[in-house]
Amino acid sequence: MTSTKKFWTLRYIIINATYFAVYSGIHAYASVFLLEKGFSNTLIGITLALANILSVIFQPFIAGLIDKQGKLTNRNVSMASTALLLIGSVLLLLIKNGIVVIFIIFALIYMVQMVYQPIITAMYFEYEAAGCHIYYGLARGLGSAGFAVTSFFTGRAIGKFGVSILMILDIIFLSIALVVLYFFKKPKVEAPKLEKNEVAHNNLISFIKTYPGFMLFVAAAVCFFFAHNAINDYMIQIITPLGGTEAQMGTAVFIAALLELPTMALIDKIMKKISVKNLLLISGTAFLIKTLLMLLAPNMAVVYISQAMQMFAYAVFIPAGAYFVNQTMARLDQVKGQAYINCSITLGGVFSSLVCGRLLDIKGPHFMLIVSLTVTAIGLVIAFLALKVVAISRKSALK
Template sequence: MNKTRILDVKYALTQILYFASFSALMGYASVYLLGQGVSNSLIGTTLALVSIIAVFTQPMAASAVDKKVIKLQSLVNIILIGTVILSLCLYFFELPTMMLLCVFVGIVTFMMTVQPLFNSMAFLFEKYGIQINYGLARGLGSAAYALASAVLGYLVEDFGTGVIPLFYIIGNILLIIVVYTYVVPKNQQHLVQHEQQNKEETEQKQLSFFQFCALYKKFMIFVVGVVLVFFTHTIINNFFIQVITPIGGTESQMGIAVFIAAIVELPAMAMFNIMRKKINCARLLKLSVVMFALKHLLTFLATNIFMIYVAQVLQIGAYAIFIPASVYYVNEVISKQDLVKGQSMVTVGITASGIIANFAGGILLDAVGVYHLLMIGVVVSVVGGLIVFGSIEKKKANVME
């Protein structure tokens, strides 16, 4: 019992350290790369490239573990060690722009690849009979992201952008130590992996991608709406410093703004189960896309940093509601045998949106400027919201409760 408790604490610490490091890496990606003289277009292209690579590396890493090529714990630490080595190169050496970007792509790819492995780790622990409080751990991760963003904003103002790689070097070294101390029941690991592999093989015998699209046409239209809504969401998040600089914003104020958005997610997500008992998921999704549009509109209209802070508060009804509501919504409109594909379609839609937003956002930022980029973003967000409204379905009788 005592060992289980210790493992629960270690897992929570893993989420805290990971998301604190990730806030420095992705939350301040534009700040760091701009400080290195990289253009907006190149920043956008770089972030888009990372998303594309991660689409392939994440399933490859999971497959390596499932096929017993490498143990999960070992793979996580190898990836983290690679991240630290590349981060040290950024911190200690002045690299040419293209080499710097290649190293940066490697670091972000590693960090994005390891994230689902941490989720798998929690799942494996539960299969061993060890109960991990994943919800609490993930919530603490969000809080760590928020706090780290706020602190890092002040550090960047005082010490410059060079401090950013140091932040995730320290975070990942501590993360390696924590993961290394995990004690995984080796005698059960192969049985669990074999069971998961059999489950995946069974799922793969279900509908193909095109058959799924043909059967769930309205749901796929919903996914298109999600892509458009998250297009603007991603642009604002990844080019945040460029968004607030014209209205007098600074790195420390950006950190505070990110902190506000991340911290307001916690109560909304914690209360979601209560909300969905009173309001169905279809209505909650409609509410979330309206809040997304309002958040994007207020960001566009902002003339000072206070208005940005107010816009960030709207995250409580936008992202914080959409993520859990979309999971339950899929369960309500997709048949049980197709649930895995249904859930993955939403994830793929958000990932695809990130790729498009990062690539197009950087180019548009250089071509038309912040004002017109945000104006385009508002239009795209509203159109996406209207598509979501038009494609939302009522709960079907033949799906799981």
């Protein structure tokens, strides 16, 4: 790796690592935090569902504005989002009681963080095109490592200091991120001139007509992330009947996130051997196996094995999905493409939050996982069909 590439990669690593360290506090420990504040499982589900619905609305909208290549840039949106998260975390640290106020603030910061996740990915492709060479796989993998390490120690810290430690850590990481983003300025280069036939498909209907296979795959990904979010958001409820604790939850999250690093770091080499299409199918299969293992887990050891499947599921999906967008989308649609991939994750969270919180209260975690497994299996079938449509569309375009 050249010194220039190291320079850009190092800062992009910090942006990713701090983002996912905060993600641990806001997302992985959402149930722990909200349960402590007096929320029921159903209310937690409503909170997360609302946040996810809002992010689904705002992600394509913000992405469309960025795709217009005006003053609103990936970096500016990331900075503004980080500042909003910082303010929200401070408020949640200071507010000790009041379910309504906590509901509003938590839903908003949860939403904001989801909105700018695809923008961080789009920023990589933007900077790469401007000559700021970044080792994406390594940076994204170390982002997951940041999530892993934070989750591991957070689980133990909560036992000693209470849930307030979540917001304290978020404030620290967000402050670092804001400083790094401020100085993460790409060199001024002349933007490539648009061809006459280059059109941004900002209208959803137009986008679907232009990329039908891609949007069908988005539907498949929603199914994958239904189960993924169910496990992540309700991990404590899943492992408690098995004798699991917050500390063991931290270990489970740590295992999953840490094992993302080698896969993501090596993704460039992996893609030379395996096509993006096949990687996405491998990922979907791994999501299915992970959910099945979690369903059948009689103890924490099998939970840990289930979490280890993350290296073939999420760790493959995220970089493969990013490159899938880059290979499939026209230049003026790429930020939206990244947003729609992230929307699939978010929508999975919406349906998971709406359904699984209620299922937990009525039927318990075992039944919730049966539903999650079924949805994931349906998603795998849809993904296979979607990638067939993409292949057919490409052949037609070449004729």
